Amino acid sequence: MAVTPQELFGLDNLPYGVFSIPGDPGESGEPARRRIGVRYGDHVLDAGAAAHALGSPHTPLLRAPSLGPLLAAGRPVWQSVRAALRDWLGNPAHRETVSPLLLPLHPPAESPRLTFHLPFDVADYVDFYASEHHATNVGRIFRPDGEPLTPNWKHLPIGYHGRAGTVVVSGTPVVRPSGQRRPPGAEAPGFGPSRRLDIEAEVGFVVGTPSELGSPVPMAAFRDHVFGVALLNDWSARDIQAWEYVPLGPFLGKSFATSLSPWITPLDALEHARTAPPRRTHPLLPYLDDTGPDAEPQGLDLRLSVYLNGTLISEPPFSAMYWTAAQQLAHLTANGASLRTGDLFASGTVSGPEPGQRGCLLELTWSGAEPLRLPDGEERAFLADGDEVTLTAWAPGPDGARIGLGEVSGRVLPAR
Structure with a gap:
């Protein structure tokens, strides 16, 4: 099956996911067998079945029920598997074998639809605060008479350690969280459902190769450890967060849910999206310094779109992010903290300089x-029960092509 050059999920992309087919016999008590899939156009290749049918040495990795073994295999294997997939899908000699293993994303009504799962077990989760535009806007909102950026912001990528166990795959409903919140003017807090439930349009980075405890990972080793990227929505209860975050940072206001796209786009698919980050305004310490003449551009030109109940409300540009993912990884491990296969670190809210680019x-x-005023006449300051938020994105590819990053969505359910 060939796809057009305009297709977001052609041979230059090939993101990975994990899916099951309802009714398919499962193992270990699971309702359906999980398989690694590779998106190609509006189909999903059963990668394990293709590897087995074509006698690939990568069959054990691709027949696993999760991306974990592939993530742990390291960059040379990632590149070898990607080259094999491009050959299987692009070489007419394999068409007869591969075509029956391409499953439609949108099958006829009488056929079972594919179910997508979290594609890997999240080991640790870290969320950063890497957009200067976002941090400046937040500072102006909460500190209108002071400096919008804290003194450390231009010297290190600020982050916090989140909760890996509540990272959920796209489509999982998000229950409105409850917690302590103190309304303006009140002397004491009360407890109840968040009244200021929010989204954060972000990009997540998935770690494959682990590192040794006590050994920092330099920026130059970023590609040896990070397998790929995925869209991410780090839901936020602003009222709970505002009361609890001083002095130790986000906790219950952030830990209730983080939605992740089912598609992990390999870094190698984003070569044409690499771009220089914004100009550095402060000297950086050596382990974060990316200003040298031989420094590779570590920014990424990703174009995000945010939809609320189907209405486009923002188009944040990832290229405007001040701190790059390579700097975030270097800082995350600067104290010797080790990486594990399946670690996930997120960019923080992606915002641009214009009002329509806020994340x-x-x-x-x-x-x-x-x-915000929606087309149906309703207004939203923050999310209402029943609201659905969807993030999509694309990046420049070779010869004017576009690389799709899939989507991540979630619908708000009432508090329990």
């Missing part, structure tokens, strides 16, 4: 002072 409702509505 969260806190910014888009200026903390509720300027609500």
